[in-house]
Amino acid sequence: MTYRKEKGFTLAELMVAVSILAIFFLAAISAFFGIGRGILITKTRTIATTLAQEKIEFLKNIPYYRLIVSTDTDYDRTYYPPETDIVVGGMQFERRVFVRKVKESGGNLVETNDDCGLKKIKATVLWEEDGEEKTLEVTNLYENSERSASSAKIYGTITTIATVVINRARVVVVENPSWEDYTLADGEYCIRLAPGDYNLRVTHREYFDTIFSASVLEYESVTENASLFAKGRGSVQGRVVTLSSQAVNGGIVYSNDGLSPATTTNTNGYYFIQDSATGTWTISAASGTLYGEVNVNIAQGVLTSATTIFLNPTGTDGFIYGQVTRSDTGSGIGNIYIQAGAGGVYTGNNGYYWLAVTPGSYYVTANPNYENANFTTQATTVTVSAVGEKKLQNFVLQPAGMLKGQTVVPGNDPLPDIMIQASGPTTISVMSGHDGHYSMYVPLGTYTIEPVLDIREVSDPSEVSITLNSTDQGQTVTISTFTIKPAYGTVKGVVKEENKLIETGVLIIASTTTLAGDYPPTLDSDLREGGLIYYGTISHSNGTYSLEVRGQSDSDTSYYVYAWYTKMSVSGPVIKRSDPQYKTVSLRALEEKTIDFTQWQ
Amino acid sequence: MAIIKMLQVKQEKGVTLVELLIVVVILGILASVAGNLLIGGIRFWRLSRARTEIQRDARTCLDLIHRELRQAEASSIVVDRLDDQQPPCSQISFTKVVTGDAIIYSQEGAKLSRSINGTKNFLAENLRHITFVYPRTDDEKIIAISICFEKETYGGGEKSLHLSVEKVRIMNE
Numbered sequence: 001m002t003y004r005k006e007k008g009f010t011l012a013e014l015m016v017a018v019s020i021l022a023i024f025f026l027a028a029i030s031a032f033f034g035i036g037r038g039i040l041i042t043k044t045r046t047i048a049t050t051l052a053q054e055k056i057e058f059l060k061n062i063p064y065y066r067l068i069v070s071t072d073t074d075y076d077r078t079y080y081p082p083e084t085d086i087v088v089g090g091m092q093f094e095r096r097v098f099v100r101k102v103k104e105s106g107g108n109l110v111e112t113n114d115d116c117g118l119k120k121i122k123a124t125v126l127w128e129e130d131g132e133e134k135t136l137e138v139t140n141l142y143e144n145s146e147r148s149a150s151s152a153k154i155y156g157t158i159t160t161i162a163t164v165v166i167n168r169a170r171v172v173v174v175e176n177p178s179w180e181d182y183t184l185a186d187g188e189y190c191i192r193l194a195p196g197d198y199n200l201r202v203t204h205r206e207y208f209d210t211i212f213s214a215s216v217l218e219y220e221s222v223t224e225n226a227s228l229f230a231k232g233r234g235s236v237q238g239r240v241v242t243l244s245s246q247a248v249n250g251g252i253v254y255s256n257d258g259l260s261p262a263t264t265t266n267t268n269g270y271y272f273i274q275d276s277a278t279g280t281w282t283i284s285a286a287s288g289t290l291y292g293e294v295n296v297n298i299a300q301g302v303l304t305s306a307t308t309i310f311l312n313p314t315g316t317d318g319f320i321y322g323q324v325t326r327s328d329t330g331s332g333i334g335n336i337y338i339q340a341g342a343g344g345v346y347t348g349n350n351g352y353y354w355l356a357v358t359p360g361s362y363y364v365t366a367n368p369n370y371e372n373a374n375f376t377t378q379a380t381t382v383t384v385s386a387v388g389e390k391k392l393q394n395f396v397l398q399p400a401g402m403l404k405g406q407t408v409v410p411g412n413d414p415l416p417d418i419m420i421q422a423s424g425p426t427t428i429s430v431m432s433g434h435d436g437h438y439s440m441y442v443p444l445g446t447y448t449i450e451p452v453l454d455i456r457e458v459s460d461p462s463e464v465s466i467t468l469n470s471t472d473q474g475q476t477v478t479i480s481t482f483t484i485k486p487a488y489g490t491v492k493g494v495v496k497e498e499n500k501l502i503e504t505g506v507l508i509i510a511s512t513t514t515l516a517g518d519y520p521p522t523l524d525s526d527l528r529e530g531g532l533i534y535y536g537t538i539s540h541s542n543g544t545y546s547l548e549v550r551g552q553s554d555s556d557t558s559y560y561v562y563a564w565y566t567k568m569s570v571s572g573p574v575i576k577r578s579d580p581q582y583k584t585v586s587l588r589a590l591e592e593k594t595i596d597f598t599q600w601q
Numbered sequence: 602m603a604i605i606k607m608l609q610v611k612q613e614k615g616v617t618l619v620e621l622l623i624v625v626v627i628l629g630i631l632a633s634v635a636g637n638l639l640i641g642g643i644r645f646w647r648l649s650r651a652r653t654e655i656q657r658d659a660r661t662c663l664d665l666i667h668r669e670l671r672q673a674e675a676s677s678i679v680v681d682r683l684d685d686q687q688p689p690c691s692q693i694s695f696t697k698v699v700t701g702d703a704i705i706y707s708q709e710g711a712k713l714s715r716s717i718n719g720t721k722n723f724l725a726e727n728l729r730h731i732t733f734v735y736p737r738t739d740d741e742k743i744i745a746i747s748i749c750f751e752k753e754t755y756g757g758g759e760k761s762l763h764l765s766v767e768k769v770r771i772m773n774e
Binding site: 455507522525535540541548567568572 | 676677678679680681682685686687688689690708710711729730732734735736737738739741745747749751762764766
């Protein structure tokens with residue numbers, strides 16, 4: 001009976017074995033797919049993270065002030081519009097950006113409308129996975145490295161005791177002299193500074209200095225007015241004679257009070273100084289190489305008679321003298337400070353001045369720092385080579401007014417360090433300060449004021465024309481704010497043939513004129529240095545393209561957009577041109593227009 | 602005993618026609634499936650080989666052009682084409698700063714050539730187009746290169762395509 005024993009497997013056994021195997025393989029395959037999917041998900045997430053980080057790096061390369069804060073509420077559609085056509089590793093991603101101003105408050109970051117020197121950049125990457133929308137967010141902070149947040153403001157009016165406003169008084173923070181301002185024609189000053197407790201000094205040559213303290217918190221504006229006590233005025237008279245008691249005619253007499261102009265003696269050797277500051281001063285007299293001096297005490301409103309000055313041949317000074325006149329009428333201008341080195345004098349009523357200096361080379365400035373806001377300033381170098389030498393130096397000052405304004409980025413955040421140029425009777429350039437404000441004194445006349453910008457930026461308005469007439473002399477004229485924004489608009493679209501996206505790359509070229517032939521010109525250095533700019537790009541493998549072209553802020557620019565692509569045939573490349581040959585588009589800065597190319601010839 | 606005998610007699614030694622037919626049919630089905638699989642496999646292998654090849658070609662060419670172009674004198678660069686049979690902007694000529702070599706990369710039909718001081722050799726085949734384009738001609742220090750290869754893979758029916766775009770910053774004036 002042993003031969004009847006079964007040696008093989010029964011069908012049932014085999015089926016069981018096959019089923020077990022099938023289950024095992026099914027499990028293995030599904031595990032394999034699961035792992036594959038897992039790898040894909042991880043890979044996609046890694047790519048998404050890299051894309052987000054790349055965008056943040058890109059944005060952090062933009063200078064802090066030029067990184068525009070988003071005006072939309074969820075993500076930026078205007079300044080950094082979403083990029084929808086990023087294809088990496090066969091996956092399509094969309095990338096969005098959101099920029100906000102933030103500040104630290106109680107250990108948390110909160111959004112703010114004030115610029116506290118901190119911006120939050122959020123990059124969001126979106127993609128589709130198994131019909132499901134996935135997002136990944138990366139956030140980073142961008143700190144302004146250039147300044148401590150000048151978020152506080154001290155402003156006010158400087159007047160005399162009799163509440164008459166004082167123009168051109170200097171207000172300076174004692175703790176940080178770079179925070180300073182000069183009062184304007186209405187006596188107002190304004191200093192933007194970091195929050196803190198400060199002492200402020202107000203100086204003006206005709207007044208005694210005053211110091212006041214102020215304390216200001218973040219984003220706070222504090223009004224601090226101050227009044228200055230005018231230096232008292234007295235007068236002094238006396239006589240200048242030689243050692244042999246002969247009257248000195250035409251001798252120069254000057255006081256070191258810092259206020260009174262120098263004068264000369266008459267035929268009998270007498271002099272009279274009218275507007276001297278009160279106090280004890282040295283009156284010096286000189287004639288040729290002769291010199292003498294006397295101390296005198298001048299009291300408020302009193303005419304003091306000084307001791308007669310005897311001239312010895314011990315003179316140490318030379319003289320710079322001359323007249324300061326107006327450029328328009330030619331008449332002399334009184335009360336203009338003439339500064340030479342550390343010393344200086346005011347001009348007398350007719351604009352004449354005498355300045356005693358030890359021989360040497362001097363940088364002589366008339367009206368330094370626009371101390372008299374009604375006139376321009378002028379400077380020159382004068383060399384007095386010997387004791388007793390008289391050097392004539394006349395100054396012609398122009399009636400002047402002040403222009404002021406601000407440069408901002410879209411969203412009205414200040415943009416510092418923009419050069420503003422005023423072209424008119426003269427050309428004057430200034431840089432906007434850390435709060436975007438600028439001011440400049442200009443001779444009266446008609447000016448065109450424009451920001452000097454990189455080709456990548458435009459200003460809205462692009463320029464401002466303004467006329468300062470005689471009523472504006474010494475006054476401040478405010479110019480409308482310049483909004484500086486990126487100069488680029490975007491032309492984008494798809495490239496198709498017979499309703500199928502072209503994946504092999506289409507050459508797109510745009511320019512403001514039509515091309516001379518059917519093909520792009522030879523791009524050599526002559527063409528590149530010529531005024532005409534050609535913009536070009538190549539479409540992506542997903543059949544889309546995007547081309548950045550320069551636009552104006554307040555007017556459309558027309559572009560002719562051409563497209564070419566290449567097909568292969570056995571005989572070689574076949575070149576296709578768009579049909580019609582070009583398409584036109586008009587756009588301005590920050591605008592986006594769509595042009596699709598679907599017909600070819 | 603008789604039963605045993607009977608069973609022994611009835612025990613089959615060969616295969617019936619029906620069984621044979623079934624086996625043949627099964628084998629046939631298996632063979633056709635396997636054949637399809639094999640053909641599909643070969644097709645896939647060829648496609649992926651072609652893809653790898655052209656990706657390698659594209660990468661090699663781009664790397665070479667990239668490296669040389671970075672050393673170019675920006676003002677010496679001229680972008681045009683070899684002749685009017687070639688795609689627009691498919692030739693670039695420039696002078697390298699340090700060595701002073703005159704380099705020309707150009708498309709000639711489906712081939713990419715590189716010429717150094719007049720000596721020309723071919724770098725790659727299966728080129729569909731190479732395109733050099735300035736994003737803006739007023740900034741001659743940035744130029745974009747796009748290179749597209751295509752290769753027939755199976756019976757002329759399928760093509761493998763590869764497009765690379767890269768921006769190069771030229772380091773010298």
